[in-house]
Amino acid sequence: MEGEEFAVGCFLSIKTTLGDEFEGQIISFDRLSNILVLQEGLESGPRRNIWLLKANYIKEFSLLRQDEDPLDVKKCFLDLTSLQAREDSAIRQAEADSERFGVGVTSEAQTLFDALSKTLPVRWDKTVIVVMNEVRVSSPYLPESVSGGTPAANERVRKVLEFERKRMQTRGTSQ
Amino acid sequence: MNMQQVVFPKSSANGFGRQRGDREVGARLENKMQLGKSNQGRIQTTGALAAGKTVGNESFSRDRLVYLTTCLIGHPVEVHVKSGSIYTGIFHATDAENDFGIILKMARLIKDGTLCGYKSTTEFVSKAPSKILIIPDKELVQIIAKDVAVTRDGFASDPQNEKYQEILIDSAISQSRHVEVERELEPWVPDEDDLQCPELENIFDGPWNRNWDQFETNQKLFGVKSTFNEELYTTKLERGPQTRELEKEAMRIAREIEGEDTQDLHLAEERGVDLHDDFDIDEEMRYSSVYRVRGVDDSGYEEDEDILLDSHNIETFGDSYDSLSRSADGVRMPSSSSLVDDAPSSQAAISEDLNCSRPNDQARQLASELPSKSFSVSASESRIRDKLLGEHGGSSDGNEFPEKQSVSEKPSSSGKLSEGPASSKATDEMHSASSHGPPDSSTSSNSDCVGTVSASGGFGLSPSSSMGSLSSEKSTLNPHAKEFKLNPNAKSFTPSQTPVRPLSPVSDGSFYYQTQMSPLPHMHMPVSFGIGPSFPGHQPVIFNPQVAPIQSPQAYFHPNGPQYGQQMVLGQRQVVYCQPEMQYKGRDY
Numbered sequence: 001m002e003g004e005e006f007a008v009g010c011f012l013s014i015k016t017t018l019g020d021e022f023e024g025q026i027i028s029f030d031r032l033s034n035i036l037v038l039q040e041g042l043e044s045g046p047r048r049n050i051w052l053l054k055a056n057y058i059k060e061f062s063l064l065r066q067d068e069d070p071l072d073v074k075k076c077f078l079d080l081t082s083l084q085a086r087e088d089s090a091i092r093q094a095e096a097d098s099e100r101f102g103v104g105v106t107s108e109a110q111t112l113f114d115a116l117s118k119t120l121p122v123r124w125d126k127t128v129i130v131v132m133n134e135v136r137v138s139s140p141y142l143p144e145s146v147s148g149g150t151p152a153a154n155e156r157v158r159k160v161l162e163f164e165r166k167r168m169q170t171r172g173t174s175q
Numbered sequence: 176m177n178m179q180q181v182v183f184p185k186s187s188a189n190g191f192g193r194q195r196g197d198r199e200v201g202a203r204l205e206n207k208m209q210l211g212k213s214n215q216g217r218i219q220t221t222g223a224l225a226a227g228k229t230v231g232n233e234s235f236s237r238d239r240l241v242y243l244t245t246c247l248i249g250h251p252v253e254v255h256v257k258s259g260s261i262y263t264g265i266f267h268a269t270d271a272e273n274d275f276g277i278i279l280k281m282a283r284l285i286k287d288g289t290l291c292g293y294k295s296t297t298e299f300v301s302k303a304p305s306k307i308l309i310i311p312d313k314e315l316v317q318i319i320a321k322d323v324a325v326t327r328d329g330f331a332s333d334p335q336n337e338k339y340q341e342i343l344i345d346s347a348i349s350q351s352r353h354v355e356v357e358r359e360l361e362p363w364v365p366d367e368d369d370l371q372c373p374e375l376e377n378i379f380d381g382p383w384n385r386n387w388d389q390f391e392t393n394q395k396l397f398g399v400k401s402t403f404n405e406e407l408y409t410t411k412l413e414r415g416p417q418t419r420e421l422e423k424e425a426m427r428i429a430r431e432i433e434g435e436d437t438q439d440l441h442l443a444e445e446r447g448v449d450l451h452d453d454f455d456i457d458e459e460m461r462y463s464s465v466y467r468v469r470g471v472d473d474s475g476y477e478e479d480e481d482i483l484l485d486s487h488n489i490e491t492f493g494d495s496y497d498s499l500s501r502s503a504d505g506v507r508m509p510s511s512s513s514l515v516d517d518a519p520s521s522q523a524a525i526s527e528d529l530n531c532s533r534p535n536d537q538a539r540q541l542a543s544e545l546p547s548k549s550f551s552v553s554a555s556e557s558r559i560r561d562k563l564l565g566e567h568g569g570s571s572d573g574n575e576f577p578e579k580q581s582v583s584e585k586p587s588s589s590g591k592l593s594e595g596p597a598s599s600k601a602t603d604e605m606h607s608a609s610s611h612g613p614p615d616s617s618t619s620s621n622s623d624c625v626g627t628v629s630a631s632g633g634f635g636l637s638p639s640s641s642m643g644s645l646s647s648e649k650s651t652l653n654p655h656a657k658e659f660k661l662n663p664n665a666k667s668f669t670p671s672q673t674p675v676r677p678l679s680p681v682s683d684g685s686f687y688y689q690t691q692m693s694p695l696p697h698m699h700m701p702v703s704f705g706i707g708p709s710f711p712g713h714q715p716v717i718f719n720p721q722v723a724p725i726q727s728p729q730a731y732f733h734p735n736g737p738q739y740g741q742q743m744v745l746g747q748r749q750v751v752y753c754q755p756e757m758q759y760k761g762r763d764y
Contacts, residue, residue: 008236018255018316028239033275033312037243039325048325050243052318076325078245087249087280090265094281101283 011064012038017057024051025067102127105139108168112141115164120157131157244269244277247320254279255316261286264308266320274312282308 013023024038027050034056040049100117102110102124113129116122122131129137135149135157142165143158247266254262254277264282269275282305390401433446440461 016317018259020255020317027243028236030236030240030275032237033240035240035275037240047322050247050318050320050323050325052240052244052320054316057316076242078242080245083245083248085249087265087267090249090251091280094265098281 007066009067009069011067012061013064014038014053014061015059016053017059022051023064027069029055099123102129109139109141111168112137112161112164115167116157116160120160137161240275241271243323243325244271244275246323246325247318250320250323252279252318252320253285254282254310254318256310256314257316258314259286260284262308262310264305266318267307270312275315276312277310277315277318279308279310280306 008026008028010026011023012026013021015021022038022040024040026036027039028037029035030037034054036051036053036055036058038051038053040051100113102113103126105113105124105127109127109129113122113124116129116131116137120131121133122129123133124130125136127139129141131137132149132153135153136147137157138145138147141161143162146154146158146161148154149157244266248268250266251263252266254264256262261284262279262282263285264279267278267280269277390403393399393401437443437446444461
């Protein structure tokens with residue numbers, strides 16, 4: 001650390017070496033680990049955006065003003081059990097969600113998968129999107145890449161795929 | 176000041192729980208932090224840190240850091256690392272003792288710093304989420320967490336969220352990797368001290384017996400004034416001088432009912448009848464709600480209605496009914512169809528299912544075979560009969576009726592048809608019968624007419640049977656019976672008077688075909704049978720097999736005249752409910 005003291009409550013504008021820029025209020029600065037704990041924005045509400053930043057990645061900063069301690073110590077409680085429960089449920093949720101994300105697929109493929117999953121039961125099989133357990137869409141996920149299933153199902157998946165691609169295109173161009 | 180540090184549990188892949196168990200309860204932190212609501216109420220302490228950094232700002236700030244990182248547990252965070260990559264995952268732990276390496280669970284790489292931004296996003300290839308990702312302190316650049324509950328208010332609202340999230344659906348549980356082994360399912364056995372739920376007996380004690388009044392308690396606790404009046408929901412027991420006798424009587428009846436023999440498994444169980452280790456009866460049989468008929472091929476729902484109709488029949492027919500009512504189970508359509516045999520050729524054309532060829536004297540036998548259940552059949556049959564009765568009116572073109580009609584649906588019992596001719600003679604009986612309503616009347620009339628009175632009496636009842644068979648989904652119909660042919664030229668039936676009571680709204684299913692009508696000697700029925708004008712919106716309908724379900728037919732029978740209509744009923748396998756009290760006031764023919 002460059003020897004600067006970060007006082008609690010200071011409102012800083014910070015630029016990191018990674019290119020991030022933000023403003024926040026210091027909650028704490030731990031010299032030992034060199035971590036600056038910031039609260040983004042001004043809200044003193046119960047829920048805040050917290051930023052833990054390694055101070056050595058601060059490219060530059062400027063002190064905007066000095067405010068009071070954003071953390072009201074009297075209100076600080078920790079319920080370990082509920083934290084643990086929260087973690088468990090988050091993990092469960094994430095596990096369920098992980099089914100939805102393809103591994104080794106491009107984000108475009110993922111977008112298509114998500115779009116298909118809105119109306120059809122889909123799952124990943126390596127890099128192949130499997131629809132209704134019978135129709136398979138492999139890379140490059142064009143309408144031509146749709147194979148399998150009954151003709152009706154195949155047709156349907158094709159149509160949805162085409163539609164989605166069109167939407168993606170218009171969205172891309174409009175932005 | 177003496178401060179104990181609240182230290183985050185050791186960063187270890189074994190997880191949080193283990194660590195907690197190991198720690199002892201430490202001294203409470205001073206004003207910096209408080210642990211509240213924790214079931215265990217423990218403070219994790221770390222000796223090293225406490226020893227070294229108890230002084231001043233650093234511990235202060237370290238405390239805060241630790242506190243905040245603790246707040247992050249279970250929270251999704253985004254971690255930036257030195258290489259520029261960004262991971263997102265669930266914050267699990269941080270190594271508070273040394274530097275601040277962190278552990279994420281279910282972490283995914285969102286942005287790969289090594290790509291240096293050259294590749295476009297569309298080509299970015301996703302990676303599998305890692306169950307546990309350890310990011311050493313050296314790599315760590317920043318951790319970003321949004322909407323973190325930092326203070327108590329935040330926590331207060333959090334548990335509610337958690338509760339919602341915790342509603343696990345089956346698929347989540349079954350798919351969760353936490354459950355690695357399939358559980359061995361065991362049947363539940365009550366605890367030793369359960370004693371067959373003794374408290375249940377207390378529940379139904381009168382309120383004066385319980386030592387707890389729920390309304391009173393509610394009022395005390397919440398100030399809620401109750402307007403509950405028990406008598407609104409139940410009949411008030413008059414406790415007068417008769418009470419004792421009434422009670423005795425009630426007890427007697429109760430005992431009688433409960434002591435009854437029953438075939439029903441559930442009833443038997445309730446009454447405490449032991450099922451004699453019948454190995455055929457497994458749990459499914461005992462407790463499933465699927466009703467599987469054993470050995471009887473009619474669908475069970477008719478049973479209740481049968482009883483009603485049967486009782487009416489008994490009144491009308493007395494003995495002859497008895498013989499019929501004892502009729503066999505399961506012999507339905509064929510037997511009923513055979514009853515039709517008596518009828519003259521006019522019925523011959525009727526559907527193949529009904530065996531018209533049997534002689535009349537067999538009718539009785541068959542009639543007796545007809546199951547006494549199947550209200551629906553009887554209803555439909557009585558309808559048929561009534562139709563026949565009503566429509567015949569002695570006209571000679573009744574013969575056309577059965578022949579030309581073609582039955583498209585399952586044939587119904589043609590039992591009534593045979594009665595048709597017979598009924599012409601039974602004016603008196605008709606009278607008497609009519610007072611009982613269609614099924615009865617037709618029956619009684621039949622009893623006269625067709626050669627075998629009892630048989631027709633049986634016929635009267637056989638409607639019940641045939642009805643049953645009709646309404647039964649099982650094909651008890653004779654598949655070889657002749658097809659019913661519609662006679663489009665038959666006279667259209669127009670009732671001259673409205674029946675007293677509208678039929679119950681079973682309109683859709685009230686028709687069934689007489690698939691085969693044995694020729695009736697005096698069958699002069701027009702093919703069509705109309706629906707009485709009494710029904711608002713109904714119109715007399717010429718019977719036409721192509722017509723969409725005709726509304727519930729009214730059984731017409733002329734109490735005076737020798738009218739035997741051949742009742743054509745669409746065999747749509749639906750229940751026909753005959754209103755026993757329906758009275759046909761006469762029709763001019």
